[in-house]
Amino acid sequence: MTNFEVFKDAVKKYLSECDISISCDLTLHEASLNNDGKVCRYLYNGDRNLTVVSMDILAKQGYKAVKGVKDPRENPINTVDAFLINKDNEWYLIEFKDCVIKAGKQAVKDNIIKKAYANWYMIMDMCITY
Numbered sequence: 001m002t003n004f005e006v007f008k009d010a011v012k013k014y015l016s017e018c019d020i021s022i023s024c025d026l027t028l029h030e031a032s033l034n035n036d037g038k039v040c041r042y043l044y045n046g047d048r049n050l051t052v053v054s055m056d057i058l059a060k061q062g063y064k065a066v067k068g069v070k071d072p073r074e075n076p077i078n079t080v081d082a083f084l085i086n087k088d089n090e091w092y093l094i095e096f097k098d099c100v101i102k103a104g105k106q107a108v109k110d111n112i113i114k115k116a117y118a119n120w121y122m123i124m125d126m127c128i129t130y
Contacts, residue, residue: 002085002087004086007085008024008025008053011024011058015066020061020062020066023057024062025051025053026052026053027048027050027051027052028044028052028084028094029042029045029046029047029048030042031052031094032044032081032082032096043098044096051084052094053084054081054082055093055122056079060079063077063125064077077122078115079122080112080115080119083119095116
């Protein structure tokens, strides 16, 4: 069993303790869907078979339900788009952006850092239990 499979199993057990059954698995291509604007588009068109965990699905349909948050607008969790652990046990929080990230874009950089910490906290909170 890979470390990524161990992680997904721990999340599944964590959610099942509260009778929550969701699937967070997407391909990286699916997780890259940008539907904020007028035109929906995928920001990643590489390997279409690379499986990741959708952090949006995990946070909104799983973690918030465990924590007892009824209203989706209450206590929003800033999530990255995807999470994976590769065969070398390197952990990746993946955030797709449809803009250039440069020195003048401090707000974009700050948002990415905020998302990284929020996701790290959520992952540790779930996995420490198992």
